[in-house]
Amino acid sequence: MAALAYSHPDLFADEPVVSAREMPLRSTAGLSERRFTAWRGRSGRRYVASVFTVSDDHALGFTDAVLLAVSQDRQILAARDSGPFGVEAALTRWRQAVTQAGAREIHVHLLAEDGMSRRAALLDLMPEV
Template sequence: MRDRTISWAAALRDLKADRATRPITREERLRSTAGLRGSPPAALSAWRGVSGRRYVVVVHGFDQPDLVTAHPAVVLAVRRDAESRASPVAVRACETGDSGYLGWLAACAQLGAVEIHVHRLAEGQAERAAIARDLTGPVPAAGVSP
């Protein structure tokens, strides 16, 4: 086995460069959803907020527009680039039967959103609002506010 010398200065510089180019709020795909129950199994993903906390979401298309009729949730309207990287168009903390949700969703679709990511694990309204703020962070919401 050959000894290998690591340039720690170069390694730290590379880490800083990675942090500078990577968005603060970002999707982190889950490695495996195989074996989950459901027919078909739910498409799951996760988002990392500004705080570093991770939020698991269920991914829906725009063919299921009214996802907050029966249950409250934090909803992300998401667009994808040519390399399939996700970026949030807007984030909204929704209560059950949110009357402005469909209009918000239509505005997000006009701004390029193609998916709806739904997080339902928040305990209450205040926690949903805090999660929405954490996921919004310094990422521009493209003119649509939560």
């Protein structure tokens, strides 16, 4: 079965996507609390994610997820696979580092079904250095 990272090419883009960008979900636009969002990777694939404040411990409690550290100006600062064991010292150190780098939220993508799908999502969403 294919990974659940959906491909929706941007029909209005004149140039290829060179970095990931947030594409908020229209269905949640009227809600006072933003709990979900979507990111479009460089490939054009769309990744739906749950939104948590950087201090929310629930963000680090998911196993086998893609974690995105997002700045106040809606840029992905860092990304990582949460791993198969959930909360661990490495995730806590990662959160401390991204907080110091300016992250305000952690977006959690749970729809990648296996390690290969998560690696593909990370490569697609990871900020370029």
